[in-house]
Amino acid sequence: MNASEKVGPQTLPSLQEKVERIIAEARRQGASDCEVSVSAGQGLSTTVRQREVETVEFNRDQGFGITVFVGQRKGSASTSAVEEDAIRETVAAALAIARHASEDECAGLAAPELMARELPDLDLYHPWDIEPEAAIELALRCEAAAFDHDPRIRNADGTSLSSYLGCRVYGNSHGFVGGYASSRHSLSCVMIAEDGGQMQRDYWYDASRIGSALTDGAVIGRRAAERAVNRLGARAVPTCEVPVLFSPELATGLFNHFLAAIAGGNLYRKASFLEGALGQRLFPDWLTLDERPHIPRALGSSAFDGDGLATYAKPFIKDGELVSYVLGTYSGRKLGLPSTANAGGVHNLFVTHGNEDQAALLRRMGRGLLVTELMGQGLNLVTGDYSRGAGGYWVENGEIQFPVQEVTIAGNLRDMFRQILAIGSDLETRGTIRTGSVLIERMTVAGR
């Protein structure tokens, strides 16, 4: 693929032109309003295993989605097809659906004056000129470090290096058009340790907008190997009620559940245990959850939301109290509240943390379970009831004793949020939620 074909900022004008053409086509076919999102992407992904190349994948995607309004009726359509006929057919399909949908008083674009006006450059695009051979080399070095780390690492489940460039332009018939180019690169390693007839797998990875900023492959490989080896000899513990410490990469999940529970779509459907909880103290009073959407190069950054509204920094939880829901234009109207510019989700969430590292939190916990693995989707968002498969380490006197598997942890999210005792300084930085380890006062651990 030569440089002139590369997806990047230079692609934006053609995507913007396509957005405008599709909006014009929708108007021509009778839409009273519409919004259009056009995207293009390209990527390279290579996987090695057992010191050999396993796959080399080249991705090249493009497509668009449109939502049309006919008065208060709405219809959507999308396609990956490139031909002009396909564009016309897709617009026509959206309109045909809109004409059969019901009148919905809350349907429609956000008011024109609410559209984002200035779109700061968030520095999200950092192409990585890496040829397949070099990508393979990096992956092989990462895996080799894992094999070299411990003789009990006897098998592997794949080490992958992926590099992706994407472009997206959103526009609507209220005059907003905005777009950006972005990149995402990642290196992940999954290793298998064997000893005493037991096999255990574990992984490690890094992800970044900037390829050269990825953690050194040897470090990732060793970490994956160490985690897999440490799991050897894992066993269940007797059923008990104990404190639980979630490692940072899993603690992000707890806050994702929280964001889902205050998402407008779940609230107006009465499908969340936090319906009507605005103003309530849900977390300890030292805890604040902030959205910061404009951080340069961050993986969750965006200048505008899925409705074209300017994103802005704000807390959802302030001093333990729920001060804002997560709302888009539609869910806001359903609840009689203004949009919080979160159509499509939350852009970078920061969780208050203390200055204790994980070792200090283990000492604070004394006796309990450090959770480093969760399985299944055992969450009932309507009631907050939480029950998931877990693995990790048994802790006595503040120190890790042995690896644990085949247990479950259960509780209710409302109790779990209130019972957060501390959040560590060992921050997870690879995703869109930044948190340290989370210590919860008490959960039911079910085992032997």
Added chain:
Amino acid sequence: MNDLLLPVSERLLAPGGLSIEQLPRLLGELAGPGIDAADLYFQSLVSESWILEDGIVKEGSFHLDQGVGVRAQSGEKTGFAYSNAIDETALAAACRAARSIARSGQQGRVQAFSAPQVRHLYAHANPLDVLERSAKVELLKRIDRATRALDPRIQQVTVSLAGVWDQVLIAASDGSLGADIRPLVRFNVSVIVEQNGRRERGSHGGGGRTDYRFFLEQLNEHEDRAMGYAREALRQALVNLEAIAAPAGTLPVVLGPGWSGVLLHEAVGHGLEGDFNRKGSSAYSGRIGEQVASPLCTIVDDGTLAKRRGSLSLDDEGTPTQCTTLIENGVLKGYMQDKLNARLMGVASTGNGRRESYAHLTLPRMTNTYMLAGQSEPEEIIRSVKRGLFCASLGGGQVDITSGKFVFSTSEAYLIEDGRITAPVKGATLIGNGPEVMNQVSMVGNDLALDSGVGTCGKDGQSVPVGVGQPTLKIDAITVGGTGN
């Protein structure tokens, strides 16, 4: 000759100026020196969904996706590229990228095409077209009204209707040439009820490789299948309103028939997929011929069931699907294979090569996986339990195939006390080790049932529709993750 080749090639190849006659040359360029196997996968898919909530049909969406995936294999190496455009230029570029993995080796060779007729497991007409849009909208509204009339405790009803019409054409250097047209429809109802300030949800649905008229078939003189789903969703929600905390600890568990086959999908199925066993990364690796489950267990993967959600007339590599015995009377008999893993393990493909779309690599995947019926009466199984759990319906599951650990969560479950089903309990996750749990199966019912057609399986980020099934069965001991005593 496969009778679908002509209509499918008309739709997929002709618009871009291509024809089946050109494919051997393209494959020849792809399967050049150093390439053991190569294939082209052309696809065109239209899908739609309609959603009702708050008593109005709020959303509908339509999706049109098309493209071609190009794969070249050299030993264990796979090169892969795809394009949305289906024409000679795009295809040539994708072929160049895919074959870049080959360095040296013997001269590639393309076998002459053979496209045997395969039995058709489903109809070929576009399932989206059998009802007018107004009739789809009216169906959703009718189910909403009728459901709300059933119980005053209903707070929210969500009804959805979805359909897919998928056309594929597969050409491979081993001479496989195949075409398939695959319909898939689904109907779902979710209900939220409230009583004394407590809220619960229930949901149910079904579908298969058929068209929307399936949902209008009368179940009895009072209602059609769509309304049957709604009634079941409401029943589950009302049961859950009364649920107490599930127990925590290791207990005997009885799983009801049908969708509970999620257990087999997780505890057994994934671990028997060829790729994991070629790599030696599965808890079942190298164990063919060994006793890996109780002698009461015979488990198959069957892609040949007419109109089932997990069925395929031929898989995504052009291999006709089959019924593969995985475990017979507790003894491990075989794995599920695609061509790559079959070739590397020196066996034949079992027709389990599947991919989410042209933009994804083929993997060995399940179709419809189920356990054959046993001898016990379901009532007798319940009676045999002094204190345990009865799981009538499950949510999703997950497995770590290397350690064998798997989980599934209950969506409708009850305590069993002194051989009788008593109080409903809240949803809980159950966890066990596949081979250990399957050895704990001590009774198998005579009431085999397949699920209603809602299963979606995820692997390596790819989703494909699957079926599961089982008779009522008893596991002597498994860990139940509740919060109660």
